[in-house]
Amino acid sequence: MTTLLTTPVPAATGDLTLRRGAARVLLTNWTGSSTIPSRGLYPHQWSWDSGFIAIGLRHLSVRRAQRELESLLGAQWADGRVPHIVFNPAVPLDAYFPSPDFWRSSLEGAAAGAPAGTETSGIIQPPVHALAAWLVHLADPGTSQRRGFLPRVYGALAAWHDYLTGPRDLGGGRLASVIHPWEAGMDNSPCWDGPLERVEPMRPDSYRRADLDHGQPAERPTDLDYGRYVRLAADYRDAGYTDAPGRHAFAVEDPCVNALLIVSEHALARIATEVGADPARHQERARTLTAALVERLWSPDDGMFLCRDVVGGGLIAERSVAGLVPLVVPGLPRHIVRALVSTLTGDGFRLGEVPMAPSYDFSGAAFDSSRYWRGPAWFNTNWLLERGLRQYGHGAAADALREAMLTAAGSSGFSEYVDPVTAQARGTRNFGWTAALALDLMAAAPVADTESDHHLTEDETT
Template sequence: MNQAQLQQMAQVVLDQNWNGQFTKPAPSLYPHQWNWDAGFIAIGNAYDNFGRAMAEMRHLFSAQWKNGLVPQIVFGDDPQARYFPGPGFWQAHRSAQAPEHIQTSGITMPPVHGFVLWKMYEVAADKAQAKAFLKEMYPKVLALHRYLYDYRDPEEEGLVYIRHPWEGGTDNSPIWDRTLSRMQIDRDQLPAYERKDLQKPKAAEHRPTQEDYDRYVYLVDLFRQHDYDDQKIYEECPFLIQDPLFNGILSWSNEALIQIGSLIGEDITEPMQWHELTVWSMNEKLWDEDRGIYNAFDLRAGEIIPVHTSSGLIPLCGEVPTQEQAEAMLRTLESPAFGGKDSGILLCPTYSMEAKDINYKKYWRGPVWINLNWLLYHGLMRYDMTEMADRIRKHSLELLSRHGFYEYFDPRRPAEGEIGCGTDQFSWSAALCLDFLQGEMSG
């Protein structure tokens, strides 16, 4: 398939998943609006449908909580939408901070919104319109970051914790295994629930396990029992993790807030202080000199989590590492752990290929995800590592053009069987394809 055909097909996916208010991540599996999905989707739409890109972001932030939190899910009003956990399970209304006019989940996701806004401005044809949009959105994104630093950084280190695997965006990542396994759960005391994600053939092969879901549900139940009070949750929650992906993305968005604030004449002291502290603390606390990667830190256990996934490479996008550290990260990417020198592997597997429990079809335990490839591509470009960046972009486009707009992909180029996994017609795969194609055409 040539580039023009791929571009057209990607646009069709976005058009078909648009419901007039927001873009569904996929036609049936994800029928509502998801937080970081909306950001990636807005980037794809910004090229040829800037109005829709703005509408996407406005709809997401219309559900912002009073304390600044931007929820992981904004629920639509389609009566046919079947998804677990739905608004009745989250019971976000228990919090006085939750919006009253719209239903949401009670957690957040990686804060992509700052760099999404800056990217939208960069590609906008009408700069005056885009600048007006930045002025509108800047205080909302600033409030989100202020929430994260005020409520999710108890030691004032500049490192934000997540309190649920869904907040990290990488639901069943091996990073979380040890922390989740320590949780003592009485399944007889769990609220009754029915998963909606196992209806497709082979779904169970690709999706998180039932044991994973029991722990996800346990945490949500804990949050709602505490009426989503951040301090009470912090005191009791067994899952408090400083994630390098989340904090690396936060760093990039802090930097974008500095750029936006400078452009529109705002005081940028606050985001500058956040940015400096986050970069410093990530390098002091999370950097693994021996492995050339960033680790996560378990605040509850007080220990580093020495599990190596591509999340540990994402701080490149926020320009967190020094040039020397970035070169060590490139060597890690080129190593057998991530297949960078292996011509048979499509970059970039989400879990170290040296791990005995890698599963190339299991959600965040080995497959390639287009959004992480996109983040990694932009991170490498920031350090002028163009050869590896180009390989990642080309591998991403190869997957999309040959196999379709799937949620994630088997990186091994198997001779037989499926490469595309999860759901198809996936919106961020289509949206980021459009951005990758711009790089291809200009490169």
């Protein structure tokens, strides 16, 4: 029987330079209440970024890691959704698009319970937050208990999961659906190409892409894709951010989103026990979600999970890393685990031959080693794969992946993502979750160091 991993695995590296560099990224990107993913390209707080960043921050300052999650949950809507962006009002509107004046959350989202005093986006991102909260607690249970961290976040996290398994069960199959590619976190994955063909793009002259001010066009989504993203977001906004089956042009059940929901339900059960609540509903929901994941998204012929198009019907044939992330889910049937590992190390993803798993099948027609989620290797998905491999007894493969990730993080300047074969830097540099997850991978082999540049004092964490 497998269990959720809750403690770091001994790292094979103790590189002080890498540790200091990762810590410096997180300290530089700290705003006083949260961590931005990067300077320039991502100047606000992003939802699943904050979850991964908190996992790394716990090794620098448990209190700051707690604050990272608490600040995000402070922008939660009354219907339970955790928005994918919490906007910093000090940042100029033209620094990022879509900006707060596009989303108009406090006005258009009022009926759905958007906060009146904080501007956010109206969509969501993958639910890694309960896992992050549990790991932050475990980093220093005494401080967590003294500060009442888990009692403060438990209700918000439970409401978040209720939203995902309630209004967002658009397919009626007990899985959460995403209604925008940005919600899955893998913005321009080839998995979305088919469903997006139904969406009429916004005119290019109706908005301005701020992302191209900071990124290479060859590494970013195309203008056509971006026009469709804007259309979906505008239509959702104009409908008051309401969720109902049959009203979305784009609705997909994504295996990565639902795998993280399952893992977070396991974590939430542990949090419930810690705060004196009944863990049974979280345990039962984790079982129900796991069964639904296998029933609705497993493809034996592909040896991996696939996305399901809720609007058009059927599984989407594209093979992305999202279909391998469920390796992190405890208690999968043995034949599925064997198939996932075989696919991960086989011709499509070639882990072991290449340093890190790509975001899309090497042999896929849409593969592009440089363009965002259409081929490059990302640190958060590989961190999840490392945990999954280790969970199911593939320690040597997990060790090799961990070493490759640490090497790539340092050599790429903690880049957003890397070429999956050469590990050459792609995207922006000094990226928050890359630095955070590098710290997490190194955490069990601490290096004696008295330098103040990566140890926070109590005053600095408040």
